Amino acid sequence: MLNEISSELEKEKLKEAALDMSSIKPILESRLTSNSFQDEISEFFREVAALKGQSVHDTLNQMVTGTQKYLEAVNTPIEFKNGLPTDIDKFVDKLENISIGIEACWDLFSPESRQFFIDIANYFCEAASKLQGWTGLLIKLRLFLPSIFRQENLFKKYKDSFLLIPKAVKMAIELRESKRTTQLEATAxxxxxxxxxxxxxxxxxxxxxxxxxxxxxxxxxxxxxxxxxxxxxxxxxxxxxxxxxx
Incomplete structure (x- = not known):
């Protein structure tokens, strides 16, 4: 399964969601400085802000940042060699930015994209479990010398990154299940x-x-x-x- 991480991060579903983010980004940015949108759109942002317990302005800022990071992540290629990313930092940053985009903009993604994120979260959870056994030990040995050189536990950094997307998806789902909102999905x-x-x-x-x-x-x-x-x-x-x- 670990050898398939590269293909998971290059799937068309991630890029399809990125197309929606590219379309929505100008609306989010203009919404920060304008009140010209319809009442339905204004109500959408108020509902999301109430859901998160923060101001509309802070919510919009989060969405703009999340959109930028998601688009940046999708356009960041990751090279793999023998089942491991050649650049651990770049790999971790990609997963982190995707996670930030998922959590900040969950309501802006289509139902199909949200289901894909749920599926890929389950995939990463399963992959993370494989790092607990013999496979993880082999990877730890391969990263031993680079970790000494960097004075950083690269194996832990790599392993922990597998749970970034699952955590973001879990938080997004649990937040919306804990608080009822009025026609949020229809407005989105x-x-x-x-x-x-x-x-x-x-x-x-x-x-x-x-x-x-x-x-x-x-x-x-x-x-x-x-x-x-x-x-x-x-x-x-x-x-x-x-x-x-x-």
Missing amino acids: KFLLEQAREISKKQQYLLPYLKHLGRNTEEQIEKNQAAMAWAKARMEEIERKRNQRNS
Whole structure:
């Protein structure tokens, strides 16, 4: 099982969740400085904040940080040799950042992504149990000299990292089971759908603005006014649609 850790950390499910995080990140960041979103979205953040027992601003900051760390982790490749990561620190940082993203943004992930995190948490728990026996002893011997050189117990650091994702998933689930919230999942689904729609609209605009940027990142940076206009227009259309349906 330990030889399969690399493939687990490169699964498409992690990247699919990252696509949602990429779409939601601009909404989270703009929400810190703007009150332009619909009442449903504002209520979502208030409910999550109440769930965590903190302010809305602190909750948003946590989500922004969690989103950044998750995206950073998914885009960090890990090399393995003989079943062990060639860089223990890089491996641990990847798992830690994924865990931070899972715990901070649990409500923003799709049901499919949350189930995947539950599955991968169980996988890591099973893998961690194998480090208690003969397999763990062999790994400890292989890390003995590097640990002396670093003056750090690399085996313990490696072993403890296997429980980072399981702990994050467990805390996220237990928190939501201990406190009832009003339509939190339905509102989160609405937010995710809106984020995806905004992302699609932004990608649609980019081909018409190529002369303003040498690459996608520069286009986005230099065309904030156009993006803001597109977002405002979408919100206006959405409000009118809601009014017609009410």
